[in-house]
Amino acid sequence: MDRSLLRDDVYRRLRDAIVDGTFLPGEQLKDGELAEWLGVSRTPVREALLRLGGSGLVVALPGRSTRVSTIDPRAVRDARDVIAAMHELAVRQTTGQLSDDHIERMREANRRFAEAVDAGDIGAALDADEEIHRIPVTALGNKALETVLDQFDPLVRRAERMRFSADGHMSVELHAQLIELMAAGDVEAAASVAFNIWHTLPAEADVPTADLQSGE
Template structure:
């Protein structure tokens, strides 16, 4: 679709990461569609910034697989590639399993309640068909153990590969996200009960309920617990 008209400009004092997040979110939410050409001049005008942070953001999005740059020609939004989604999904599942394994028994009541509240909002968003709000609530649920873990390497890996999976996940929530409400509830209550093994298993397995774009569902053998 064309570059959106109007909309709030990015404050020039904000870090380059804010430009990255705006562009990343526009790809994930479908504002920019697969195959669409992205011109740094138009993007800079839309965001109200110079071309430099836009170009840097596009380079970083390329490393995440969200855009494909053809040297000297153009930068386009990547198509949703099933093998790439499966690979990213497996990495993300392992990172979330690690976070849950290391933080179960350490999360306080406030963190548990925040996860429950986010799942309530997730369920409401799914029921209302608000896919954007559902994705936001889903990310909040999973990010609470990750933040509590405080492992910068884990956070870096998730920041790189999560958007690729989120774009595919949006298709699932556009269909029927009700099953995810129950999976979230299982995860949260297992964490609350301090059941490390079971919570870690659910944290890993629930990411493999996300089918690949080609309709297949990779289900690799689980690593030893």
């Protein structure tokens, strides 16, 4: 596998393992064990942990260990607000500009999202949700905006998982509103929905944590 593709794959797999609770908040992550688990060398694992640290999903303690971060409501709120602003900007600048193929791909992704929610497949729901919102972002082609989303999105995905686990049906409706407003070229209404979608996310929830022993 190309090195950049391997690096991105390792990052996504570790990110998803944190988001889905495979690795609990507070759990220690050892690059050697992770490399063995993923079947890769330690280098892409270390690079992935650095990226995850920048996103706030892991915390590195100098000379001690790297652990999965606990869910900090303020950090989630801050990341959520930044992401909402970025998606509002992407929607504002692409509404009325997307092709019929873009719109149909968003509709199809929302259909898959609805099916995943009904089936209780939260992982598939998260993937479909990400695809819906990424279509306007990719169409816009603003690399600075994409960089900001890449940094803060992983932290917010944990809050999304909580919401979709509780009830994702409201998101199905909000997605549908967004898509049809974009198809109709209603810039202000579409931008407003895009912004408000992210503010339905909870900033805190009761989550399990790994047992933290002093000196581990």
